């Protein structure tokens with residue numbers, strides 16, 4: 728029975744022209760099983776009945792990562808950082824070698840949308856939370872940022888990791904200048920006291936008038952003194968205020 732099956736198989740193979748399967752480290756070319764080239768190499772010449780496969784190293788920027796019967800090496804993947812390249816937002820995680828392809832990873836601030844075995848084929852920028860939202864979960868290499876809305880008397884400008892309560896002006900002895908919203912804080916300011924402002928203006932005017940009067944008085948006295956003693960040398964080593972008064976009095 729076994730003999731019969733083998734005979735039938737051999738007849739079938741002969742009729743169909745299919746060669747027997749090649750060994751694990753061999754590849755089929757025409758009717759021949761040729762030895763494969765190792766990783767980092769490719770086939771320059773297939774084997775013949777009399778010669779083995781001729782293997783040569785991969786040129787730069789190409790690779791083969793397994794035993795192969797390839798007549799050229801594969802091109803190294805390029806990690807694109809710039810859109811609109813397909814699979815952008817990437818940078819090199821591990822450079823290409825003759826025996827392994829480039830491995831890319833997301834750029835800073837990006838997450839992978841097309842993951843492959845320990846690498847990434849495409850990444851996009853994290854979502855930016857809007858004003859009125861907080862960052863509930865910061866983005867990772869594989870997940871986007873998660874935003875949450877601020878509710879109640881809280882706010883966030885979009886970059887906070889939690890909503891902050893509005894400042895309560897009355898607790899710090901101030902009054903509300905602008906009510907807060909979900910995206911900005913309440914503005915506080917000094918109490919607008921009309922009586923105090925009017926009193927302040929009156930006091931200011933009074934001080935100014937008194938100063939002017941004092942200056943005029945001193946000037947008149949000095950002018951009279953100078954007329955009375957014209958030959959006397961006046962020293963300039965006076966205090967600053969006296970210098971200013973002199974300039975004012977004698978500038979004509």
Ligand SMILES: *[C@@H]1O[C@H](CO)[C@@H](O)[C@H](O)[C@H]1NC(C)=O
Pocket residue numbers: 863864873874875876
């Ligand atoms: C924020 O994240 C927590 C888990 O970390 C989740 O339970 C909650 O629902 C999230 N809130 C929003 C608004 O996404």
Ligand SMILES: *[C@@H]1O[C@H](CO)[C@@H](O)[C@H](O)[C@H]1NC(C)=O
Pocket residue numbers: 884885886887
């Ligand atoms: C939000 O506020 C922080 C500090 O209060 C500031 O550094 C940041 O630039 C602000 N972000 C935006 C988007 O306005």
